[in-house]
Amino acid sequence: MSTDLQADALLAELQDLAALPVEAGERPPLAADGGTPSGRQLYLVDKAGAAQSSLRIGHPAIPYDALGDFYQAGLANFPLGGVFNSRLNLKLREARGYTYGVRSAFTGGPELGSFGVSSEVNRDATAAAVSETLQVLEAYAAEGMSEPEFDFLRNAIGQRDALRYETPFNKLELLTDILQYDLPLDYRNRQNQLLRTVDRESLNAVIARQLRPDTLSIVVVGDLASIRPGLEALGLPIRLLDEDGFERPGKADSEDSP
Incomplete structure (x- = not known):
């Protein structure tokens, strides 16, 4: 609960809750299905007449970790x-004009995580946008960030955080994360310390481990x-x-055309 009410008055109002029975919940672990792709695969969904194409490109990744590779992969993704x-x-919007915007992120839960890129692109630029996105990901996984990019991420994330x-809602989200992931109460301070002390080579090593361009699934609508x-x-x-995401029978190009 996040509020500007006085703690003593609030606790007095909540005393009746203390009398409720408490049962220890049990959540069985979610077993990973081992479905990491062995290579790239393109999935195509028809949206007849669409002026734009929706791109979603990604692969399975590590689960949430407030202080380890997951957090550092988030820094490296910046x-x-x-x-x-x-x-x-800069490549797809500013240089090419394919889209109004494109983003990438590592997301994670208690058991599973993913890396993903998302964008809406001009229909006529669909193939070029996919190709150039793959090129950017390949180069970043192989070479990592530059020194100016590293300096920018450190300053920008520090100011953002x-x-x-x-x-109050932000504070409630913070408490929810602490409870959900059993985090130390000072984990944000530890993250800030890590941000101040981590070096570029360490983040590049993390991105080389966690970004896998050769196993990307590419969904185009x-x-x-x-x-x-x-x-x-x-x-x-x-x-x-x-x-609905179910596989369609293969058809000749002429049969898919209007």
Whole structure:
């Protein structure tokens, strides 16, 4: 609970809750299914007449960890796709004009996590946007961030985090994370200390471990008749899905055209 009420008065109002029976809940661990892709796969969903194509590109990743590789992968993602002047946004939006914006992120829960890139791109630029996104990811995984990018992320994230817990809702989210993940009460201070002391080489090593461009799943939703030829030219294996995510029977190009 996050409030401006006096603690003593609030606790007095909540005393009746202390009499309720308490049962220890048990949550069985969620077993990972071992479904890490062995290579790239493109999934194509038809949205006839769509002026834009929706791109979702990603792979399974590590679960949430407030102070280890997960947190550091989030830092390392910042220059890649976590800010407006990221590599992905500068390439696809500013240099190419394919999209109004593109982002990437590592997300994680108690058992599972993922890395993902998302964007809406011009229909005629669909194949080029996929190709150039893959190129950016490959280069970043191989080479990591530059020194200027590292300096920028350290300053920008430090300033951003200083404002993250101003509202009652923000504070409630912080407490929820502490309870859900059994975090130390000072974990935010520890993260800030890590941000101040981590070096560029360490973050580049984390991104080299956690970003795996060769195992990306690529989902494209768009006008099949318009975008399929360009996507086929990329040489990736393609599977057709319906709008519910179920695989469609393979069809010749002419049968998919209006």
